[in-house]
Amino acid sequence: MIRNPVLPGFNPDPSFLRVGEDYYIATSTFEWYPGVQIHHSRDLVNWTLVARPLNRAALLDMRGDPDSGGIWAPCLSHDGDRFWLVYTDVKRVTGSFKDAHNYITACSTIDGDWCDPWYVNSSGFDPSLFHDDDGRKWFVNLRWNHRGSGTGGNPANDSFDGILLQEWSPEEGLLGTSQVIYHGTDRGLTEGPHLFKRDGWYYLTVAEGGTGYDHAVTMARSRAITGPYETHPERHVICAAGSDGPIQRTGHGQYVETHWGRHYHSFLMGRPQQGPKGLFCATGRETGLEEVEWRDGWLWLKQGGMVPRLEVPAPSGAEAGPDRDAPVERVFSGSLPPEFQWLRSPYPERLFRTDPEALTLIGRESLGSWFEQSLVARRQEHAAYAAETVIEIEPEDYQHAAGLVTYYNRHKYHAALISDEPGLGRALYIASCPGDWQNEAMVRQGEAVALEEGPVSLRVEVEGARQRFLYRQDEGDWRPVGPQLDASVISDEGGRGEHASFTGAFVGILAFDTSGQAREARVRRFGYHPA
Incomplete structure (x- = not known):
């Protein structure tokens, strides 16, 4: 299927x-x-x-x-x-x-x-x-x-x-x-x-x-x-408007006649779930396929109606491929994994570099910049997942930071950031921009936590509209940091709503250095675990 x-x-x-x-x-x-x-x-x-x-x-x-x-x-x-x-x-x-x-x-x-x-x-x-x-x-x-x-x-x-x-x-x-x-x-x-x-x-x-x-x-x-x-x-x-099924927001596709003689149409789709402010699609706008047929010189969905199905008969005896719900573990060793991307710039060498042991993020402009932002991330593909990474950074002041982020755009993100905090030294804090289109302010969530020397493991757990960051050092127990967060912000529907932004949710790692000194952070691994 x-x-x-x-x-x-x-x-x-x-x-x-x-x-x-x-x-x-x-x-x-x-x-x-x-x-x-x-x-x-x-x-x-x-x-x-x-x-x-x-x-x-x-x-x-x-x-x-x-x-x-x-x-x-x-x-x-x-x-x-x-x-x-x-x-x-x-x-x-x-x-x-x-x-x-x-x-x-x-x-x-x-x-x-x-x-x-x-x-x-x-x-x-x-x-x-x-x-x-x-x-x-x-x-x-x-x-x-x-x-x-x-x-x-x-x-x-x-x-x-x-x-x-x-x-x-x-x-x-x-x-x-x-x-x-x-x-x-x-x-x-x-x-x-x-x-x-x-x-x-x-x-x-x-x-x-x-x-x-x-x-x-x-x-x-x-x-x-x-x-x-x-x-x-x-x-x-194809149109799911007015229906209540698991596939919604259907449109924007293209027709193909297969070499098997059967006919299919691609379509854009979303999988909504309930959040604190209504329905939201955590995994953004996705791609589906549905079988169509010709009747009287027009295309129609083969099963009738206009609403596509979750499962559609395949045109041949296809074998199941790799389990797309399996955990994905990546070690940054010489190249960026294929599912990762960065933002806007054709000059990635200014944003990051890879060597046989780690990914080095070069601190550039602020989280939310439209020009040079050192943020490397992959798509959120599941409504519930956990992501983990290990970051090495020795910040000299609060203008230099690196961490783990769930990111939609400059108005919609949550980030666990390692930086230097006055009175604490190296510390971890949670910052968000929860869909505020008026002042784009970065809001602190809870109190900063002092860190010991050495690498810091960061983890985010997302389940529907709920999200929580955790951390540990020296392979100790995971400890929560900051409050439970609203993950529905990281969606089309977050902020001003579905027509104001229309991309998708990512989870990844970032560094910035607003002093302009391009100070760095190193990342050795990244895990994405569907729940």
């Missing part, structure tokens, strides 16, 4: 691609570096991370990008010769404007060195590239309308001003004039366009309803690529 989510943890906006008997899913990474995650499968059940292609400054530099900016909604395609990747680097998220710059890169192999990008346009976000059977390539993206109320083409949300189509070639760039081919339905917030062709029809799928609980996959079709497009008889192919 296909077990949803197929890509657990922060893996949103799945672009789904088949090349022969190989299947790929590319997902958004927002401000996390390197940009775009690409997973590979041969059976649709077992998926392996094979590439993060936007891995150098020529392809991506996100220093200064805001939280939930950066890489939005990539599109991965293949024209029979090369892989093509279309992506947006969003430089502004809030207010009237979205400064969203769209690029294309290409590579002959999925895990090779992708070429320096072609800049395409900045008219909006969520671009995709369609390769027609006559050899022409078409660039599709949302057009963003900054002018204000009543000016857009869809009254449900007039900033989302239609889906643009324009021919593009690598030699000449954009050709002819752009035109709006679809304004969407009354659900509004029409974005995430993907085109494909079947039986003489051009099919357009879009995401609608925003990134929250009203999200949906909408479908339309036309005999001509330029339209007019008629909308699906039921408007949406």
Whole structure:
């Protein structure tokens, strides 16, 4: 069976691609570096991370990008010769404007060195590239309308001003004039366009309803690529709005016909649970797959309705892969483990280095900086887990600190920090930014604890909306530090809510040195243990 989510943890906006008997899913990474995650499968059940292609400054530099900016909604395609990747680097998220710059890169192999990008346009976000059977390539993206109320083409949300189509070639760039081919339905917030062709029809799928609980996959079709497009008889192919099942927030996906002759659609999803302030998705926006079928020239979920299932029949006799609920123990010995990423910068050598014995974090800017932050982390993939690490640091003053952090963005984090405290010397304290968008203040949680010399083991235990930090030295007993914390803050729904930020929860290690002296901390191991 296909077990949803197929890509657990922060893996949103799945672009789904088949090349022969190989299947790929590319997902958004927002401000996390390197940009775009690409997973590979041969059976649709077992998926392996094979590439993060936007891995150098020529392809991506996100220093200064805001939280939930950066890489939005990539599109991965293949024209029979090369892989093509279309992506947006969003430089502004809030207010009237979205400064969203769209690029294309290409590579002959999925895990090779992708070429320096072609800049395409900045008219909006969520671009995709369609390769027609006559050899022409078409660039599709949302057009963003900054002018204000009543000016857009869809009254449900007039900033989302239609889906643009324009021919593009690598030699000449954009050709002819752009035109709006679809304004969407009354659900509004029409974005995430993907085109494909079947039986003489051009099919357009879009995401609608925003990134929250009203999200949906909408479908339309036309005999001509330029339209007019008629909308699906039921408007949406996938939508969990109004349902009460374990899968919610479904939308933004792509269709694939498999080499087995069966049909599947990827979709974005969330797994909500109850928190002190309502529902929240601890594991962020994830990727699922559902089987679809053709009836009367339209796609429908094969099992009926619009709500995807947790388990879906696989197209072949796939064998179960590694247990994704098993503990993961990492020793930092020469390279960063594949599940770890960092924030924004194409110059990781300024943030950390690895040697055969440890990961060294180079203290840079403050926790929450949008430029150079020494934070290395992995996705939270389970509602309940524990994470452990061992940190070596000898801080000279309170401006130098390192520790263990559960992190969503600069407004939403909890951290156990080792620093120098006046009157205590080297000490451990808990600090949070609990979703306060007004002053972004770091709030102390409880009293600092004096530490002995030597390495410090730190642990965080998360169970749903509850979180607690612990510590020990010299392999003694774990001792709690600080109060029980609200883990639901570390989610889309925390702070200002699901439409204000839309990435995912991470757990990792960090160091900062706000004196500017780049003082360091060493980390030898990291464990992630699903509960």
